[in-house]
Amino acid sequence: MSRERRFSQLDVFTATPLRGNPLAVVHEADGLSDAEMATFARWTNLSETTFLLKPTDEGADYRVRIFTPGGELPFAGHPTLGSCHAWLAAGGRSKHQGQVVQQCSVGLVNVRRDGARLAFAAPALKREPVDDGLLAQVIEALGLPASDLLAACWLDNGPKWLGLRVTSATRLRSLTPDHGRLKSLAKVGLVAAQDGAGAADTQFEVRGFAAPIGIEEDPVTGSLNASLAQWLIGEGLAPSRYVAAQGTAMGRAGRVHIAKEGDTVWVGGDVAPCIEGTVRL
Structure with a gap:
C-alpha cells in the first residue's frame, strides 16, 4: 500500500x-x-x-x-x-x-x-590505462580530433569514467557528441584548463557524457569532478584548490569547489x- x-x-x-x-x-x-x-x-x-x-x-x-x-x-x-x-x-x-x-x-x-x-x-580512486582501440572509437564519437587529446585514463571511485584531458576549454564546450555511439562505449568525462572565453571565476571546464546509464550529458557531476581532481592534482596539473565550471554548454552554471587537504580531496x-x-x- x-x-x-x-x-x-x-x-x-x-x-x-x-x-x-x-x-x-x-x-x-x-x-x-x-x-x-x-x-x-x-x-x-x-x-x-x-x-x-x-x-x-x-x-x-x-x-x-x-x-x-x-x-x-x-x-x-x-x-x-x-x-x-x-x-x-x-x-x-x-x-x-x-x-x-x-x-x-x-x-x-x-x-x-x-x-x-x-x-x-572523495572516495579512493583507481586509475587504469585505456585500450587504444576503444579510445579511438570514443574520440571519434565525441567529434574530438586526436590532436586535441592530451591524456586518457579510466577513473573509478564507485562510478567508472573514461577521463580525457583536452587541449582547449573552447574546444571542449563546442563538442556535439554522437550519444548513440557513446552509449555502447563508455561514460566519458572531459576536462580542460579554462581559457579567455570561459568563466573568470573558474580554472577548469568539465563535461560529462553518460549515455550508457541513460543520461546524454550530466549538468554537473560530483563523482567525476572528484576523480578528475585526484588525477590532475596528483599529476601536478592543478593547484590544491580550484573551481571547475560544468554545464556551460547546457546553459547551466555549475561550480565545483575542490580542496586537497592532506591526503583528502574535498568536493x-x-x-x-x-x-x-x-x-x-
Whole structure:
C-alpha cells in the first residue's frame, strides 16, 4: 500500500535555482522495494534520484540509495551533497561533531560544512590505462580530433569514467557528441584548463557524457569532478584548490569547489532548494 513520504527537489552545485544539477530526494524510504525505487527514478527522469533510509552501519547518520533512470549507482557526488542538505533540512542531527557520515554502496562518506557549502571527501580512486582501440572509437564519437587529446585514463571511485584531458576549454564546450555511439562505449568525462572565453571565476571546464546509464550529458557531476581532481592534482596539473565550471554548454552554471587537504580531496558546492512537499509511493 502506498503512503505519503516527504519529498525534496534541489539544485546542486549552484546557489541559484535552475542553474545546477537537479536532484529528487525521497525521505523515510524504508519499505520501498528496489523496483519501486527504480520506477520512481525513471519517472522523475532526472540524472539522479535518491532515497534516504535508516543506516545499517552504526557509524553512519543515514543511508542513501542512488538511482539514475537506467539503474542504481554505488556512489555519486551531487546526490551526496543534495541528500545531505535535504536530510539536515528535514531535522537530521549528526552523531559527529562538524560532519555528517553518509552510508552508501561504496561505504561511509564524510560530508562537512565548508563555509556556506557542503563538501564530501572523495572516495579512493583507481586509475587504469585505456585500450587504444576503444579510445579511438570514443574520440571519434565525441567529434574530438586526436590532436586535441592530451591524456586518457579510466577513473573509478564507485562510478567508472573514461577521463580525457583536452587541449582547449573552447574546444571542449563546442563538442556535439554522437550519444548513440557513446552509449555502447563508455561514460566519458572531459576536462580542460579554462581559457579567455570561459568563466573568470573558474580554472577548469568539465563535461560529462553518460549515455550508457541513460543520461546524454550530466549538468554537473560530483563523482567525476572528484576523480578528475585526484588525477590532475596528483599529476601536478592543478593547484590544491580550484573551481571547475560544468554545464556551460547546457546553459547551466555549475561550480565545483575542490580542496586537497592532506591526503583528502574535498568536493564542495552550493545547494539551492527548489521544491518541498510529499510524494505518494
